[in-house]
Amino acid sequence: MKLKKPKTKxxxxxxxxxxxxxxQVPGSACxxxxxxxxxxxxVVARTVEWALGDAKHxxxxxxxxxxxxxGQTPDGMNGKSWAGKYGLVSVAAYDQPFGxxxxxxxxxxxxxxxxxxxxxxxxxxxxxxxxxxxxxxxxQWMLSSFETVEEVKRNLDKVLVVDVKDPRFGGxxxxxxxxxxxxxxxxxxxxxxxxxxxxxxxxxxxxxxNSPTYEWHxxxxxxxxxxxxxxxxxxxIDGKSVLPFGGGSGLVGLPGDFTPPSRFVRASVLTxxxxxxxxxxxxxxxxxxxxxxxxxxxxxxxKPGKTAxxxxxxxxxxxASDLKNRRYYFHTMSNREVRMIDLSKIDFSTIKxxxxxxxxxxxxxxxxxxxxxSNMDR
Numbered sequence: 148m149k150l151k152k153p154k155t156k157x158x159x160x161x162x163x164x165x166x167x168x169x170x171q172v173p174g175s176a177c178x179x180x181x182x183x184x185x186x187x188x189x190v191v192a193r194t195v196e197w198a199l200g201d202a203k204h205x206x207x208x209x210x211x212x213x214x215x216x217x218g219q220t221p222d223g224m225n226g227k228s229w230a231g232k233y234g235l236v237s238v239a240a241y242d243q244p245f246g247x248x249x250x251x252x253x254x255x256x257x258x259x260x261x262x263x264x265x266x267x268x269x270x271x272x273x274x275x276x277x278x279x280x281x282x283x284x285x286x287q288w289m290l291s292s293f294e295t296v297e298e299v300k301r302n303l304d305k306v307l308v309v310d311v312k313d314p315r316f317g318g319x320x321x322x323x324x325x326x327x328x329x330x331x332x333x334x335x336x337x338x339x340x341x342x343x344x345x346x347x348x349x350x351x352x353x354x355x356x357n358s359p360t361y362e363w364h365x366x367x368x369x370x371x372x373x374x375x376x377x378x379x380x381x382x383x384i385d386g387k388s389v390l391p392f393g394g395g396s397g398l399v400g401l402p403g404d405f406t407p408p409s410r411f412v413r414a415s416v417l418t419x420x421x422x423x424x425x426x427x428x429x430x431x432x433x434x435x436x437x438x439x440x441x442x443x444x445x446x447x448x449x450k451p452g453k454t455a456x457x458x459x460x461x462x463x464x465x466x467a468s469d470l471k472n473r474r475y476y477f478h479t480m481s482n483r484e485v486r487m488i489d490l491s492k493i494d495f496s497t498i499k500x501x502x503x504x505x506x507x508x509x510x511x512x513x514x515x516x517x518x519x520x521s522n523m524d525r
Contacts (some may be wrong), residue, residue, distance in 0.1 A: 176356075176405050177261060178410045179191070179193035179260065179353070180352070180353055180434060181350070182353075182418065182433055184424040184425060184429055185424065186471075187471060188424075188426065188472070189328065189330055189331075189332050189470045189471055190427060191326075191328045191470060192466060192468070193465070195248065195466070196463065205464065206239035206246075206503065207488065207502070208238075208239045208245075208246070208503070209236055209498060209500065209503065210231070210236075210237065210500055212234040212495040213232070214500065215228070216291065218279060219281040219283075220281070221309065221312070225276050226276055227279060227288075229288065229291070229292065233291055234496075234498070236249060238477075245283045245287070248468075250490065251291065252495050253473075254471065255290060255293060255299075255328075256470055258325065258326045259282070259325055260325075260326065261322065262322045263322045264359075265324075266324065266338070266339060268309050268339050268342075278306055278307045280307070280308060281309065281310075281311040288306060289325075295329045296327050296335055299327050300335065324338040326350065328353065329470060330470040346361075348362065348365075353418065355411075359407075364407075364411045371412050374400060375397035379391045379396040379397055401416060417440065427471055427472055427474075431474075432485075434467045441462070443462045461480065464479045465477065474491075475488045477505065481510065482512055483512075484512040
């Protein structure tokens with residue numbers, strides 16, 4: 148794997164939909180789930196979509212233990228400073244050492260999801276600069292400072308998250324909400340609304356999507372209480388039987404489009420009906436199978452009358468974090484081979500901050516199977 152020196156600190160997170168903000172094209176569509184295995188494993192998985200062009204989500208950044216951090220504010224790098232207690236591994240973007248998805252050496256996971264129209268951060272006050280930070284800093288602060296979801300919840304009032312415009316993206320807003328999970332199975336969503344009011348929700352089966360609010364998504368699930376894995380029963384009318392066409396008839400009405408409400412419902416149903424999984428590794432690959440149903444192909448979100456030439460709004464990386472064993476799995480649009488980073492084998496006390504090219508040439512890996520002549524049909 149090729150190593151690169153991270154460039155100047157600029158936060159980029161899941162689905163920065165600048166084109167949506169400026170040109171009103173479709174926004175982003177990240178979907179997150181969680182699965183548990185019978186050996187006590189907890190796996191958190193998600194897709195990452197990006198409404199710009201090639202975000203280079205094949206890049207992975209490794210951060211050492213005891214790193215010194217400084218929060219960003221609208222005035223510059225004058226925000227909260229802290230020393231990170233834990234090392235972490237994070238997806239990056241655009242050659243910047245920040246991204247939408249990460250896990251620390253203790254198995255704490257944080258993922259960010261686009262939340263337009265609802266995210267509303269604290270108004271920046273110079274007098275409280277030493278408590279202030281950007282949305283990207285907030286993610287890093289949680290991962291570098293805490294081991295558990297409970298610790299995160301107890302400390303949410305210790306910082307002020309403010310909106311920092313990034314000229315790299317035309318000064319567009321960066322509206323996000325966060326999913327946080329740990330190896331105990333605890334999982335929450337944190338949203339900041341109404342001028343920085345913090346809302347915390349226990350997740351439903353670890354599922355998260357984008358706007359509207361998490362409370363709205365939970366309420367919307369009531370519209371789908373009729374869904375079942377059991378096939379519809381035959382119906383007899385005037386002595387004639389009407390039979391279902393085949394399997395899956397109990398799930399007729401399950402939404403299949405790519406809007407956040409539909410993806411939230413679909414992810415909830417597929418997660419809740421997942422088969423028993425003996426090990427964490429089984430849960431990892433079951434998560435990948437479930438999320439295959441959320442992949443957005445290139446061109447699906449293209450402007451009317453145009454053919455997509457790049458990967459705008461398509462699924463660029465899918466990740467699965469094994470929180471129990473501290474293993475970070477991923478595959479990308481450019482290479483469907485699953486790759487894994489074992490955090491338990493990294494010495495975070497000595498490793499240097501570095502960026503890894505996880506795609507190795509960005510070519511699909513294919514293994515040809517040769518059929519012996521003796522097995523061929525003659």
